[in-house]
Structures are given as structure tokens and as C-alpha cells.
Amino acid sequence: MKISLGPLLYYWPRAAVFDFYERAAVSAADIVYLGETVCSKRRELGPEDWLAIARTLARAGKEVVLSTLVLIEAESELGVLRRCCDQDEFMVEANDVGAIQLLAQRGRPFVAGPAINNYNARSLALLQRSGLRRWVMPVELPGDVLRDIVSDLDAASLKGAVETETFAYGRLPLAYSARCFTARAHNLPKDQCEFRCLQHPQGIALKAQDGRALFTLNGIQTMSAAIQNLGSQWQALADRGVDVLRVSPETPDSLDVVTELAQAIREDRPAGSTDGADICNGYWTGAAGMLWNTTESA
Amino acid sequence: MQPAPQPGQIELVCPAGNLPSLQAAVDNGADAVYFGFADDTNARHFPGLNFNTDTAARGVAYAHARGRKAFLAINTYPRPRIWPRWREAVDRGAELGVDALIVADFGLMEYARERHPQLALHLSVQGSATNQQALRFYTERFGIRRAVIPRVLSATQVGRLAAQSPVPLEVFGFGSLCIMAEGRCHLSSYLTGDSPNMSGVCSPAWAVRWEQNGAALEARLNGVLIDRYGTTDRASYPTLCKGRFEVDGHVFHALEEPTSLNTLQILPQLAQAGVRAIKIEGRQRSPAYVAQVARVWRQALDLLARSPQGYAARSDWMRALAALSEGSQTTLGAYHRPWQ
Numbered sequence: 001m002k003i004s005l006g007p008l009l010y011y012w013p014r015a016a017v018f019d020f021y022e023r024a025a026v027s028a029a030d031i032v033y034l035g036e037t038v039c040s041k042r043r044e045l046g047p048e049d050w051l052a053i054a055r056t057l058a059r060a061g062k063e064v065v066l067s068t069l070v071l072i073e074a075e076s077e078l079g080v081l082r083r084c085c086d087q088d089e090f091m092v093e094a095n096d097v098g099a100i101q102l103l104a105q106r107g108r109p110f111v112a113g114p115a116i117n118n119y120n121a122r123s124l125a126l127l128q129r130s131g132l133r134r135w136v137m138p139v140e141l142p143g144d145v146l147r148d149i150v151s152d153l154d155a156a157s158l159k160g161a162v163e164t165e166t167f168a169y170g171r172l173p174l175a176y177s178a179r180c181f182t183a184r185a186h187n188l189p190k191d192q193c194e195f196r197c198l199q200h201p202q203g204i205a206l207k208a209q210d211g212r213a214l215f216t217l218n219g220i221q222t223m224s225a226a227i228q229n230l231g232s233q234w235q236a237l238a239d240r241g242v243d244v245l246r247v248s249p250e251t252p253d254s255l256d257v258v259t260e261l262a263q264a265i266r267e268d269r270p271a272g273s274t275d276g277a278d279i280c281n282g283y284w285t286g287a288a289g290m291l292w293n294t295t296e297s298a
Numbered sequence: 299m300q301p302a303p304q305p306g307q308i309e310l311v312c313p314a315g316n317l318p319s320l321q322a323a324v325d326n327g328a329d330a331v332y333f334g335f336a337d338d339t340n341a342r343h344f345p346g347l348n349f350n351t352d353t354a355a356r357g358v359a360y361a362h363a364r365g366r367k368a369f370l371a372i373n374t375y376p377r378p379r380i381w382p383r384w385r386e387a388v389d390r391g392a393e394l395g396v397d398a399l400i401v402a403d404f405g406l407m408e409y410a411r412e413r414h415p416q417l418a419l420h421l422s423v424q425g426s427a428t429n430q431q432a433l434r435f436y437t438e439r440f441g442i443r444r445a446v447i448p449r450v451l452s453a454t455q456v457g458r459l460a461a462q463s464p465v466p467l468e469v470f471g472f473g474s475l476c477i478m479a480e481g482r483c484h485l486s487s488y489l490t491g492d493s494p495n496m497s498g499v500c501s502p503a504w505a506v507r508w509e510q511n512g513a514a515l516e517a518r519l520n521g522v523l524i525d526r527y528g529t530t531d532r533a534s535y536p537t538l539c540k541g542r543f544e545v546d547g548h549v550f551h552a553l554e555e556p557t558s559l560n561t562l563q564i565l566p567q568l569a570q571a572g573v574r575a576i577k578i579e580g581r582q583r584s585p586a587y588v589a590q591v592a593r594v595w596r597q598a599l600d601l602l603a604r605s606p607q608g609y610a611a612r613s614d615w616m617r618a619l620a621a622l623s624e625g626s627q628t629t630l631g632a633y634h635r636p637w638q
Contacts, residue, residue: 071479071482072429073428073451078430078431096428097426097436098427098428098431098435099431101434104435117375117424119375119376119377120376120377120405122381122405122409123403123404123405125405126439138484138495140495141377145377148377148378151378174483174488176450176478177478177553178449178450178452178632178638179477181552189636190638191638204546206543206552207544207545208522208544209549210523212522214543217545217552222553282491283488287491288488288490289484289488289491290488290489
């Protein structure tokens with residue numbers, strides 16, 4: 001079982017990003033995904049900055065993957081995407097079908113991110129013929145469906161050719177919109193957002209009127225309020241065919257989650273929870289994503 | 299009875315949740331109708347809605363006899379154990395002689411392409427293609443003949459995309475407004491376990507509970523408070539992205555208000571952009587609703603065809619559509635940049 005650090009979904013100041021990845025370089029993560037996946041206006045770091053971090057991490061022995069934007073609408077966004085797909089130093093995580101098209105054209109291996117709708121092995125087999133090496137399950141996919149998919153991949157002799165990665169820790173990326181909800185919460189138009197995301201390094205909490213935490217607003221992305229934490233169930237994930245556990249950076253301390261997971265895997269025991277945040281695991285058990293189920297489903 | 303459409307005009311694609319709605323759409327000027335089978339193979343899997351093989355055959359015959367087209371939506375994502383039912387839906391669509399399948403799943407599109415190469419495929423909005431490279435992927439792999447575009451692009455972006463697209467585009471013109479990129483929204487499954495992609499529903503009716511709490515009427519979804527209404531408020535269905543929530547101490551429609559999309563005012567722009575078809579949302583609505591909306595849009599498209607320069611959205615059309623809308627209000631949504 002490998003551990004990955006997913007792309008940073010929030011907008012952190014430049015120095016904080018460099019600091020974070022300096023620490024990530026000496027963390028137990030095997031794979032690090034880099035790049036802006038949420039909003040093309042977030043430019044504290046440019047493509048060259050990300051490449052510089054990528055090279056540092058690669059020198060430290062990490063497998064580095066460059067992650068692309070999820071929602072690609074403007075021509076300028078396609079331009080950035082094209083440059084990312086043109087480089088051949090690092091593998092790319094495609095988060096939009098447009099990225100898959102460009103990578104497949106170039107004959108480049110790729111990872112299909114969680115926003116690519118892979119719900120069956122036939123879809124994965126088709127992408128595998130186009131260069132897919134690893135897929136990150138859509139966050140809503142239950143563990144028992146994964147077992148079926150992996151069994152189908154096995155039957156098609158593709159089990160060794162395609163790795164499965166699961167979103168194991170962090171607020172779940174749930175939706176993407178043309179509208180920027182952070183700008184809306186600040187009563188600003190999207191085109192004059194004043195980069196307010198920088199003020200919210202963990203997004204903005206959205207609660208029901210009775211105070212129950214529901215979602216997290218992060219620019220055009222809506223995330224879960226609870227942190228999905230499958231660390232205590234990682235052995236069940238491995239049984240279902242998961243090869244890589246993704247830790248999504250929530251705070252700089254999320255690297256402690258990586259440390260604990262790595263230790264738990266070495267010692268073959270469930271990982272402990274390292275924080276007191278609201279947690280959920282409902283999706284994995286086939287229930288509403290927001291729920292926390294203590295019993296493992298079959 | 300409206301006459302059949304002229305070639306080259308923008309096609310009016312209307313929703314049919316049942317046979318009476320399909321007939322109402324055809325009778326009131328739809329160029330094409332779209333429908334689904336009565337299960338979770340399509341994205342409007344609502345109780346009491348949709349078609350069995352017999353009603354589907356009658357619906358297709360009704361449309362074809364009047365020179366109109368019938369599209370079958372099989373636009374949810376099949377998982378391994380239920381895959382045979384999706385495959386069978388595709389086969390049934392081919393047997394029914396539908397004019398196109400509206401599909402989203404890679405695997406299912408590949409199957410349809412291999413098994414029924416003569417059957418036209420339209421990329422469902424659930425396929426979430428918002429740029430020309432994504433459209434090229436679907437066109438090169440599966441030979442799609444049309445793509446339905448998510449409600450996330452501005453009118454200007456739609457224009458650019460239409461100019462570069464390898465296939466004709468269909469865009470949403472009227473109906474309930476999804477504010478998230480379709481096919482990439484898991485908000486409903488996060489709260490209820492049921493999602494558009496897997497179950498063909500958003501904010502499902504089984505999860506809705508109305509509760510009187512003192513003077514307040516509360517709308518809950520799987521126990522989660524979506525909105526709370528006073529005696530003078532107008533309550534609406536608790537679609538989870540259209541509730542009032544608290545953000546930073548303020549209670550407001552943090553995601554979107556209960557409102558419907560209406561693009562009558564920018565119809566000339568969409569036509570200029572080269573959009574091939576306008577889709578009306580609402581398979582869950584009544585035959586009367588479908589009839590009224592189809593009638594207004596038929597008039598609008600006919601006026602535009604007759605007099606592209608003189609077109610203006612008539613106030614009686616706008617009033618008629620507003621009266622049929624969520625919260626009795628309409629918006630241009632993402633087509634209008636300031637909305638974003």
C-alpha cells in the first residue's frame with residue numbers, strides 16, 4: 001500500500017506552499033500530486049514554480065504527478081492545460097476529459113483523477129488503452145463496487161496494468177460550478193473576487209440553520225464539511241483492491257496523517273485519528289457520504 | 299397541431315416524463331422529445347415517471363408519425379453488477395428505432411458504438427464536456443453526433459465552443475437550474491446516498507420531510523435542514539443547493555436561490571453562436587407544463603427564424619415561463635457572466 005499527497009485544493013500564500021512541500025519532501029508520502037485544480041485565477045505559484053517544487057520532490061525520491069484543472073472553460077485554461085500535457089518530465093493527473101484527450105494524443109501515461117467518471121471496468125479498460133496507469137475512484141463510489149470493478153479488471157488481465165487510488169483523508173471535493181461561492185459569500189462578483197480564497201486556507205464553513213456543518217465553500221468548488229478518514233479501515237481498502245491511499249492537504253499538519261498512516265501500514269494495524277475534526281466514511285460503506293459508520297460493510 | 303420544423307432551424311428538444319407529456323410536447327411544437335425508461339438508467343429516476351417498452355414504442359411512433367424525433371436518455375453510470383441492465387436498455391433503444399441515445403458513460407458509449415453502429419449517440423450533459431478537447435475525445439472515440447453542454451459556460455464561451463466544436467451543440471434553454479457542472483456533483487449523495495450519476499436523482503423525494511416547528515415550516519433532506527420558512531414565505535422543494543444556509547453568521551441562499559433558467563432573451567446570441575438545439579428541462583413536470591413551455595419556445599424559435607433582426611423576447615412569453623418557474627423567478631444563470 002502506497003500513500004499519496006493529493007493536490008492542494010485550497011489557495012495558500014506562496015511561502016506557505018513552498019514550506020509545505022519542503023516538509024512533504026521528507027515525509028513518508030510515496031507520491032505527490034502538484035498543481036492548481038480548482039481555479040485558474042489562483043496564481044500565487046506559476047507553472048515554473050510548480051515544476052521547481054516537482055523537481056525538488058523528485059530528487060527526494062517522490063513520484064511526482066502534475067494535476068490539471070477540473071473545470072476547463074476558457075481558451076486560456078486550455079492553453080495552460082496544453083503546456084502541462086506537453087511536458088514529459090512528470091506524469092499528469094487528468095481531471096477533465098479534455099486533459100485525457102491531449103495526453104492520449106501525445107501517447108503519455110496518465111492518472112485519471114476523482115472528477116473523471118469511472119464507474120465500471122469497461123470504462124477503465126478503454127482509458128487504459130489510451131494511456132491510463134492509475135485511477136482515483138470517484139469519491140461517491142462504495143467499497144463493494146470497487147471490489148467488483150477490480151475483479152472485472154482482473155478478468156480482463158488489467159489488474160496489474162491499472163492502479164487504484166482512493167481518497168482516504170480530507171474534505172471531499174463534491175462539486176464544481178461556474179459560480180464562485182467564496183466571492184458570493186463576500187458579496188463580490190467572481191471577476192472581482194479580490195482573491196478572497198487566500199483568507200480561507202481551509203475554505204469557508206457552510207452550516208444548516210440549526211448549526212449543523214454541511215459543506216465547505218472553496219471558490220468554485222464545494223467540499224464536504226466533515227473530513228473523510230478511512231485510515232482506520234485501510235486494511236479493508238487493501239482487501240478491495242486499493243493500491244494507493246490519498247491524503248488531501250487540509251493544513252500543514254496533514255503531513256502528520258501521512259506519518260501515522262505509514263506507520264500503521266508498516267505495523268499492519270488500523271491508523272489512529274490524529275485530530276478531533278468531524279469525520280465521515282459513509283461513501284465507502286455505500287451510505288450517505290456525510291455519515292460515520294463504525295462497522296465495516298462486507 | 300404545429301407544422302414540422304424547417305431544416306436549419308434550431309431544434310426544440312422537449313422533456314417527456316410519460317406518454318401524455320410526449321404527446322403534449324409534439325402537439326405543441328417540439329422538434330424532438332427525450333425520454334427514459336422507468337428505472338435508474340436515466341437521470342430522472344423519479345417514482346411514477348418514465349416509460350416501459352410498450353409506452354416507449356407508442357411514444358416513438360407518435361413522434362415519428364408527425365415528423366419529429368425521439369431521443370432515449372441512458373445517462374447514468376452503470377456499475378459492474380448492474381451493467382447488464384444498462385446494456386439491455388441500449389439494445390431496447392436500438393430496437394425501438396429511437397433517433398439517438400443520450401449517453402454519458404465511456405463504457406456504455408463504447409458498447410453502443412460496437413453493437414449498434416448505426417444508432418446516433420448524443421453526449422449527455424452528465425458527460426460534462428465544457429471544452430473542445432473533451433468534445434474531441436468523445437467524437438473520436440465514440441463518434442458522437444451531438445453534445446449537450448453543462449450549464450456552466452457564459453454565452454460568449456458557448457459561442458467560442460460552438461465555433462471550435464467537432465459536433466453540433468445542444469444547450470439548455472429553460473427549466474430547473476443545475477448550478478454545478480453536471481456529472482461532477484456529489485452533493486446529493488453526500489447528504490442522502492443517492493446521486494445523479496449513480497441513482498439518477500438529486501435531492502430524492504424519499505429523503506424529503508416537512509416539519510412544523512413552532513411558527514416555522516422546516517424542509518429537511520435525510521434529516522438535514524435545507525430551509526426554514528415563516529408564515530409569509532413561499533416554500534419550495536428542498537433541492538439541496540437552493541436552500542438557505544449560514545455562512546459566516548449570515549443566513550442566505552449561499553449556493554443559489556430557487557429559480558429557473560430562462561434563455562429566451564439571449565436566443566439570438568445562441569443562434570448566432572451556431573447552437574443546433576435548445577433543450578427544455580423537466581421530465582418530472584406535468585403534460586400541461588410541457589405543453590405551455592413547448593408552445594412558448596416554438597413561437598420564439600419561429601419568430602427568430604422569420605425575423606432574426608427583429609426578434610425580442612415577448613413579455614407574455616416571459617410571464618408565462620416565470621409562472622411555471624421555481625420560486626416564480628428566472629435567471630440567465632451562467633450564460634450571464636455577472637451571475638457567476
